[in-house]
Amino acid sequence: MTCRTAILALVLCSALTTPALAETVYVRAGHLVDPEAGKVLDDRLIRITDGRVAAVTPWSPPADSAPVIDWSAFWVLPGLIDAHVHLADVEQSSNVAEPLLHSPEEIAYIGARNARVTLLAGFTTVHDVGSFRGLADVELRNAINRGDVPGPRISAIGAYITIPGGGGEVTGLAPDVTLPADMRMGVAATPAEVELKVNYLFQHGADSIKLIATGAVLAEGTEPGQQEMSEEMMVAAVRTAQSRGSWVTAHAHGAAGIKSAMRAGVRGIEHASLIDDEGIAMAKAKGVYLDMDIYDGDYIAEVGRRDGWPEAMLRKNDETTEAQRRGFAKAVKAGVKLPFGTDAGVYPHGLNARQFKYMVRYGMTPMQAIQSATTVAAEFLGMSKDVGALSPGHWADMIAVSRDPLADITVLETVDHVMKGGTVVR
Structure with a gap:
């Protein structure tokens, strides 16, 4: 190597290692x-x-x-931080088959649009807790991080971990309709299958895991108060996530399912609509976060009836909305950790901040409501060093x-x- 070549090599090396x-x-x-x-x-x-x-x-x-x-x-x-959104998916409608009418490519564009709207509404970080098209939220997160599209920082779950025909599946279809594989990415029937699915999601970029512990308001053929996932299955998910340095949250409306998920070791409960006093005390004692979407029940009742959503969905919404708000008020008084989470995607993205006035109406001070969407939500997501x-x-x-x-x-x-x-x- 000539002297000139050596000097050039040193200059290039210095340029690569010296920060801008x-x-x-x-x-x-x-x-x-x-x-x-x-x-x-x-x-x-x-x-x-x-x-x-x-x-x-x-x-x-x-x-x-x-x-x-x-x-x-x-x-x-x-x-602001919304700890419960569904960016990479179509919004709720009267058609239970709606998710089947949109290709993965179209969902990508829909997700990009929703991400931009959410960011412009002031929500710079979100927890995307699921899309029917598996890994759509992961790919949207990656596109935002690369600078391909504008959007909030995303913590993604990859796919719902749900039992066959449970609250995380597209349900209400004719028996001979076959769902695409990416819509059943997280379907599991045993603890061993849960472990396999959880590992698969982490291998493909998930940040954390979401379980569907009970039935859902907006899934045909399921009931919010009914526990669907066994405690053993939830323990398998939590154990596997912890082995990868991550954590689990659980969709759970019913009181029994909520307490079972907390015993299994989840970090948070999504919805917690029918939580009882024992569940609130357990959440406080264990430090479990209750991510309660107390705004969108009014949207479902108004728009759902106007647009002819299935009667079973409207009934379940009626049975959970006010109960959830009573539970929220009790949780505020008990000092339970309550991050800001809205279920955006049930209602149009960008309207997330409508929930603030409900949180104040049901017991929070304005500062507490702001903290729920900043410091508390950041802590829930494990992102306190970076956001909030x-x-x-x-x-x-x-x-x-x-x-x-x-x-x-x-x-x-x-x-x-x-x-x-x-x-x-x-």
Whole structure:
């Protein structure tokens, strides 16, 4: 090797190993809502380096005279988190066969559209808890992470783990209709099959696992109060997920199924509609999160009746909606951990923030409701180091609204500005 060649090699090596100069962005926040401290800090300067918060200080012009994003007239919050959405799927309709009418390719485009709408509504992180097309949420997450399409940060489950004909299947079809394989990716009938399916999902990119422990409101032929998955099957799922450093949440409406899932070791319960006092006390004692979607029952009742949804769905919705809200109010009083989760996809994406006023109506303070969609949801998803707050080290995901959300929580239904990773997207 000549001397000149050696020098060139050293230069190239240095270029590959030396980090690029850090990009710095500044935001002036007129009123910074800090969910970690539970208070509002007036007139703050947020310094952002390489997409993450580097410092939060009282306002003064940056020493380097760099441009400042001026949100001094706004209330600034961390980007919101919805811990229960279905982005990569069609929205609920009166047709039980609707999922069969859309190809995987079409679902990909639908998911991209839903992701963009969700991000612009101020939800910069979501837990996508399932699509009928297996791994559609994983691929959407990957596309967003690559920068192919705009959308929130996604924690994905890959596919529902459900019993044959259970609440996670497309049901209500003629007996001779054969479902595509990707719509039955998580179907399991024994603990051994559950272990195989859970391992398969992790091997193909799932972040966590969702079990369908009981019947569902919106699945024909299943009943919300009926436990479908045995405790042994749920234990197998939890054990397998833990061996991979991950965790499990369980769709569970009925009181018995909720308690069985908690005994099995799940981290969270989705819906918890018919939870009893014993279940609430168990959730508190075990530190289990109750992810209760207390808004969409009103949407189902109104739109479902208007559009002729199946009568069984409407009946089940009527039987669970108010019961769920009573349970939510009790859980708030008991100090149970309650992340913000809405079941978006049952109702149109982008309307997620409508749930805030219901959470306040049923016992939370506005600050608690904000914390449910920031610090609490981030903790639930295991993402507290990255999202849910605007202290140093977190991604610079934030929203700005024109009025005080602590005085009127409904202001979060119409956000003025959205930033993700230090880039303004609205």
